[in-house]
Amino acid sequence: MASATNAVAIDRETVERIVRQVALEYLGRDKRGSAPVLTVQASSRHMHVCRADMDVLFGPGTDLTFDRPLFQEGNFASKETVTIVGPRSRLISNLRILGPMRKQSQVELAFTDAIMLGYSDLPVRLSGDIKGTPGAVIIGPKGVVELKEGVIRAAIHAHMNPAEAAYFGVKQGDMMKLRVGGPSGVTFNNVHVRIDPKSRLNVHMDTDEANACGLHLTKDVEIFK
Amino acid sequence: MASATNAVAIDRETVERIVRQVALEYLGRDKRGSAPVLTVQASSRHMHVCRADMDVLFGPGTDLTFDRPLFQEGNFASKETVTIVGPRSRLISNLRILGPMRKQSQVELAFTDAIMLGYSDLPVRLSGDIKGTPGAVIIGPKGVVELKEGVIRAAIHAHMNPAEAAYFGVKQGDMMKLRVGGPSGVTFNNVHVRIDPKSRLNVHMDTDEANACGLHLTKDVEIFK
Numbered sequence A, B: 001m002a003s004a005t006n007a008v009a010i011d012r013e014t015v016e017r018i019v020r021q022v023a024l025e026y027l028g029r030d031k032r033g034s035a036p037v038l039t040v041q042a043s044s045r046h047m048h049v050c051r052a053d054m055d056v057l058f059g060p061g062t063d064l065t066f067d068r069p070l071f072q073e074g075n076f077a078s079k080e081t082v083t084i085v086g087p088r089s090r091l092i093s094n095l096r097i098l099g100p101m102r103k104q105s106q107v108e109l110a111f112t113d114a115i116m117l118g119y120s121d122l123p124v125r126l127s128g129d130i131k132g133t134p135g136a137v138i139i140g141p142k143g144v145v146e147l148k149e150g151v152i153r154a155a156i157h158a159h160m161n162p163a164e165a166a167y168f169g170v171k172q173g174d175m176m177k178l179r180v181g182g183p184s185g186v187t188f189n190n191v192h193v194r195i196d197p198k199s200r201l202n203v204h205m206d207t208d209e210a211n212a213c214g215l216h217l218t219k220d221v222e223i224f225k
Helices: A002-010 A012-027 A051-058 A111-117 A162-168 A207-213 B002-010 B012-027 B051-058 B111-117 B162-168 B207-212
Strands: A039-043 A046-048 A066-069 A076-085 A091-099 A106-108 A136-139 A144-147 A151-154 A157-160 A175-180 A186-195 A202-206 A221-224 B039-043 B046-048 B066-069 B076-085 B091-099 B106-108 B136-139 B144-147 B151-154 B157-160 B175-180 B186-195 B202-206 B221-224
Touching (some): A046 A076, A051 A144, A091 A111, A111 A151, A151 A202, A157 A162, A202 A207, B039 B207, B051 B136, B051 B144, B111 B151, B111 B207, B157 B162, B202 B207
Parallel strands (some): A039 A202, A046 A091, A157 A186, B039 B202, B106 B151
Antiparallel strands (some): A046 A106, A076 A091, A136 A144, A157 A202, A175 A186, A186 B186, B076 B091, B076 B136, B157 B202, B175 B221
8 A cells, every 4th residue: 555655654744743732732841841932023125234335325334223123132123214226117115224234235025016116036035145136226315326136035934042943843944834824824835944042933924925814814823844 | 542533633634635636646537537727816906896886987888898808708807997095095096997897896905905005904705795895985087986895805716617626526615725836835725615617727816925925936836625
């Protein structure tokens, strides 16, 4: 019965997940710490800016102005915004800059934004991995920067610290799945794991993903290997 | 071992699907017809219009002008467009009307559109099921209609004919799952089954759903119970 063996093998992931859950209930989850609380957040389109581009866009030596904190410690939405002009000469204004400054400027768009601007096949990348991605013209109050590359659709990802990664049994670069319930229930099958000691467990998705699954309609979220 | 029994029960759907696939390979899929070809299409925001509203918007006795056929026989995109004004007094122009005319007017928006217009919690409904949904002001070249209800986010759904439904072992109103592969791989867990003798198998999703899963990036799609 090769077919039956095959069926069991294919389904191993799901079985492992269920067994893990049930086992944790019976064997005392408390001994390894309680389950981390999962938050899922939608990131609107935004930009990260480097020192050199900040100088041009907002003036030499200027700094980003703190507006509100983001979930991950040290990250914040700034008061500064720019305008992005894409390949179809259409633009989006009020593109928010997130701080702190980075080594490379980068723009993260949802596909809905990208298609409107004329990026027909924007690469799906993890933040920072911008080699070979398209560029854009960025207009600030004090000047204009032509980015040679750096426009991406951010891949859906889960931030977590090493203890949380150990809880789920995952390592840096692994993929997990995120199930979102509700009337527009969706499972995201390629959630990238990003581990950092300063992180707290949360999933970042973009507005297309949040709107596809109706994230605002449900609190039923679950992440698993 | 109540836990083990429970685990098997939870997973029954997946097991059934795998067994069905394997069984079909071994027992001769040809005898019940080959697998229907699945197409998945993204519907942009659009409107369906009733006779009375057509009279007001475009003039008494006017008809929709055929522009291009849609996948399902008899349905078409018309040349006519309107402007919709939502509760925040923002508007979207060039909202395409799809024909033929229907008994009730209805507007189908993606959540991205809805949130921009000010519908903070637009109901997710099957087409035609508009009782208790919000309304809108619709502006046409010859007049203005105030819809009392009819603005929805269309629930993702699969059209199919009775033979295709029999192939999948589903009936009217059942839910199926649609897996889309590629870098932004997603499984839509609540795909409504709509059976009609004139239909051909295809899944309709909206632009948020298509952009979330990067539908334009992959041909790897699979529908299952």
